[in-house]
Amino acid sequence: MTSTTTSLPSISANFFDVLMLIDRSENLSVRRRQDLASAVRTVARVFGRDPAQIPCRSDVLARRLAEVPYLAHGLSKGRWANIRSLVNAALDLVQPMMPGRHQEPLSPAWEKLMLQSDDNNSLRRRVSKAVHWLSARKVEPDQVTQEHLNEFLEALRQTSLAKDPEAAWRNYAYGWNRAITRISGWPPVAITVQNRRPVQSLPWSAFPSSFKEDVDGYLAHVMGCDLLGEGPVRPVKQITADTWNFHLRYFASALVHRGHDPSTIRTLADLTAIDRFKEGLRFFIEKNDGKSSSYIHAFAALMKAIAQHWVKVDDEHLKEMIDIASRLAPARRGMTRKNRDRVRQFEDRNVAVALVTLPDKLMRIADAVGAASRKAAILAQKAVAIELLLMAPMRISNLAAIDLDVHLVRHRRSGAVHLVIDPEIDEVKNDEPLDFPLPAETVVLIDRYVDTYRPLLVRDPTNRALFPNSTNGSKGRSLLGKQISETVFKYIGVKMNPHLFRHVAAKLFLDQTPGGYGVVQRVLAHRSADTTTRFYTGFETAAAVRHFDDVVLSLRHGDRP
Numbered sequence: 001m002t003s004t005t006t007s008l009p010s011i012s013a014n015f016f017d018v019l020m021l022i023d024r025s026e027n028l029s030v031r032r033r034q035d036l037a038s039a040v041r042t043v044a045r046v047f048g049r050d051p052a053q054i055p056c057r058s059d060v061l062a063r064r065l066a067e068v069p070y071l072a073h074g075l076s077k078g079r080w081a082n083i084r085s086l087v088n089a090a091l092d093l094v095q096p097m098m099p100g101r102h103q104e105p106l107s108p109a110w111e112k113l114m115l116q117s118d119d120n121n122s123l124r125r126r127v128s129k130a131v132h133w134l135s136a137r138k139v140e141p142d143q144v145t146q147e148h149l150n151e152f153l154e155a156l157r158q159t160s161l162a163k164d165p166e167a168a169w170r171n172y173a174y175g176w177n178r179a180i181t182r183i184s185g186w187p188p189v190a191i192t193v194q195n196r197r198p199v200q201s202l203p204w205s206a207f208p209s210s211f212k213e214d215v216d217g218y219l220a221h222v223m224g225c226d227l228l229g230e231g232p233v234r235p236v237k238q239i240t241a242d243t244w245n246f247h248l249r250y251f252a253s254a255l256v257h258r259g260h261d262p263s264t265i266r267t268l269a270d271l272t273a274i275d276r277f278k279e280g281l282r283f284f285i286e287k288n289d290g291k292s293s294s295y296i297h298a299f300a301a302l303m304k305a306i307a308q309h310w311v312k313v314d315d316e317h318l319k320e321m322i323d324i325a326s327r328l329a330p331a332r333r334g335m336t337r338k339n340r341d342r343v344r345q346f347e348d349r350n351v352a353v354a355l356v357t358l359p360d361k362l363m364r365i366a367d368a369v370g371a372a373s374r375k376a377a378i379l380a381q382k383a384v385a386i387e388l389l390l391m392a393p394m395r396i397s398n399l400a401a402i403d404l405d406v407h408l409v410r411h412r413r414s415g416a417v418h419l420v421i422d423p424e425i426d427e428v429k430n431d432e433p434l435d436f437p438l439p440a441e442t443v444v445l446i447d448r449y450v451d452t453y454r455p456l457l458v459r460d461p462t463n464r465a466l467f468p469n470s471t472n473g474s475k476g477r478s479l480l481g482k483q484i485s486e487t488v489f490k491y492i493g494v495k496m497n498p499h500l501f502r503h504v505a506a507k508l509f510l511d512q513t514p515g516g517y518g519v520v521q522r523v524l525a526h527r528s529a530d531t532t533t534r535f536y537t538g539f540e541t542a543a544a545v546r547h548f549d550d551v552v553l554s555l556r557h558g559d560r561p
Helices: 015-024 030-047 058-066 077-091 108-115 121-136 146-159 165-182 209-222 238-257 274-287 294-311 315-328 337-347 349-356 358-369 374-391 396-400 440-457 477-492 500-512 517-524 529-536 541-557
Strands: 408-410 417-421 434-437
Touching: 015 030, 015 077, 030 077, 058 077, 058 146, 108 121, 121 146, 121 165, 146 165, 209 238, 209 294, 238 274, 238 294, 274 294, 274 315, 294 315, 337 349, 337 500, 349 358, 349 477, 349 500, 358 374, 358 440, 358 477, 374 396, 374 440, 374 477, 374 500, 396 477, 500 517
Parallel strands: none
Antiparallel strands: 408 417, 417 434
């Protein structure tokens, strides 16, 4: 796009400057100027910033735009795509931008090659932008060099609003390299894409088999698999054992990254030697910018426990490990600052209402999409998952594993439905049984999903999982949790993982009932009241102050003697 105005240096330009350039541009129609200005102002509103506070840096803008929950701002998918395209065009007044769609026709040589890809739409889509970019710069197929492709990559990074330039580059590279083998006459310049990140955790096969055998023996010991053996007083759950299994492999891998030969890691004793204990922890501390964390402290605590109860090191050795683990312990216990900041968003009543009404909204959207649609079934499934997290705050592992016949107990006479999770048959933290009587509207939502939408997601009729997977079991907790998080962000603009629902539930209750920690303790199945107060002290302060002020104000404005 050209303009009679002089472009501003992109390093200092901001959205206000763009609006001024749009207003002064003589090469744009009145309607085009209105559309561009409206798109720029809309993005500023969505960002919650004055236009003068938003720099025209395409790399920063691309990340911000990709994270915008446009539905939460009342924008449709099509409208948001149009806004992004218009903003891209507006930024072209400040610096040359890679267009979202190339309008210029391809050169005859490139058109001839692209015609050979007509039978493969996926391949054509992958290479289209790179081909148009080269053609627009008069680079013909027989002239392409590695330098041209590197320039295209830099253009992606610096002059495009691609959501993820590196991911887009990998996509183009895959299509380009495939075209070399599929299309006669394609430029024979292969693209090499570096691995996104180095492998951190090595496979078990990288270590001697004796190491895996020792780890398996230890985990069987702490799980109390041998009822007649000398196992721990409180055996750990399978989910905990699985986590430790990964942590031990990861810790051994950390030693390899620090220069140790994997063949020298034969048993757990090789991890708990003081020098290796320090070396492994140093790997994680350096990854965390030289600071400790609860995650790093968990590594230290696990290694200390193994040294004490499995390897059985001497007292001096154990004392040194205890001292190191103590120094790595987080300064503060309870909810993290990040979670507190996210929970604090629900001080806004509109945000709280948006969350608690989201399940009904999702179900209505599913009904509008159509009962015979798999897309609608997934929406209905998310609606039920979020509803249960609101009304029965549980951990994601318990939510994902709900069985229609085992966990949803219906009383014949009253018609009441209870969600029951028994620690004797289920993995429940603290071994505390969970029994949630479900509200009538929650039961209606579940029944609607089970009767109308769930059959579209089940392949095997014997599968009784509330949230079925594609085979004959329950949907994985990671996938279900990701879908819940993405849906909440998409529709109400709040970042929260499934576990945060427990914190939000406590906050919403304490807002209405300041000091009601006993109820929160029972609902969240905390074994100790100290856990509840440590996590949630302070959240009800604002509500308590409002109650306090109401009393004072009622005296001030009430009957005076």
